[in-house]
Amino acid sequence: MENIDDKYFETKCVHSGIKEYEYGPVVPPIYQTSTFKFKSAGHGAALFAGEEKGYIYTRMGNPTVEAMEDSVAELEGGHKALGCGSGMAAVHTVFATLTQTGDHVVCSHAVYGPTTTLLNSVMKRYGVQTTFVDASNIDEVRDAVTSKTRVIYIETPGNPTLAISDIEAIAAIAHKNEASLVVDNTFMSPALQKPFEFGADIILHSMTKFLNGHADVIGGVIVVKDEETYREFRKTLNQLGGVIDPFNSFLVHRGIKTLALRMERHCESASIIAEYLVSHPAVEKVMFPGLPSHPQFELAKKQQKGPGGLISFELKGGCRAGQNMMNSIKLFQLAVSLGGVESLIQHPASMTHASMGKEVRTAAGITDGLVRLSIGIENVKDLMLDLEQGLEKVDKVRDVVVN
Ligand SMILES: *Cc1c(COP(=O)(O)O)cnc(C)c1O
16 A cells, blocks of 8 residues: 555646645635734734744735645755746846856756847856756766866757757766756646656756646746755845745746646647658658757656647748747747647747847757647647648748848
8 A cells, every 4th residue: 555645646636736725726826915913012023033934024924825835845856946037037046045156057058049048148247157058968068077167057858959868978978067957847847757766856847837827827937956056046036035925936836737638638749740751742851859869869768757738849941930830830839838728830030030140049059940849738630630621732832031
């Protein structure tokens, strides 16, 4: 018999983070308040001194926010989590906590575009230098590390090429150099990948994507493994101020209840669509971790419980073909973002990764003809019919127009 306290993931999605509240609600109330009354002057002083547990001011902690944070921490197998106002607020808080002037970061090429931009602008101005590497190549990661490297930062599968990095091998490199391995786990969610099990030190998410799953919230989260690290991060977050509010926390916590179910459908439908695209004459190449043709297919099987809901593919007709397709598609929404119940289509070179510049994009393998799909939970037959009619209109003349 298994331990009754050791719940399965689906069960945790439904119950994690929820506590007892006044009047016995089964979901956490939205504590839409900026501040909390102290019972006495002594009580206020004790709360500020950290001698008593309780709430002071919503930037520093709020029961609705904490319920969501505890849920994510439990799903990731971490100690505690810190809710942030966006995924980028989480990324910034991580670098602001772990680095200072003179430090060095090793970052994967294949990360969210604005993460690259943050490292190349704000963090660079603060005197933190970054080396970008192909993190799916362990030797490149190892060679980039210097005595000043404090952080190795990866996203796996990477964005938008879906290249996979070996979390366990990179964690070993980081720890040998007393650096922290930070994993942006947005593309997988804890339903499909648990970076702590492979030695990661910090996990972050854009909760805007799969965790919330309904395209109606901007939010981020950082998950840590021990109390000391938590306090460091909480101090920085309190100072930077990039916190999430109670209402958005409530929505994310609600979204998480169906995370396991949604991820199952995302994986199943994306697998069917990836196979379909491979066989389509207008398609040059399909990048999807569930295909045996994916260069790290075996590694994906080792560290992921499923292929995920994202597919990138290249059309034989290049950029023009991609634009024609995006303009003729009907059910897929032409929009950036990902991980929601609705299917989306976008063009990284002119959209999400435009700010990186062509040179950086090319190094990261983001070609002008690359199209990215986020597969939603609609009936897969409707999605296939839509892709079919969109691909019929593709003009196969190669025409690169992106700068
Ligand atoms: C969207 C995204 C982010 C940034 O999150 P926001 O909520 O938009 O600030 C970071 N990492 C990945 C992988 C993302 O997809």
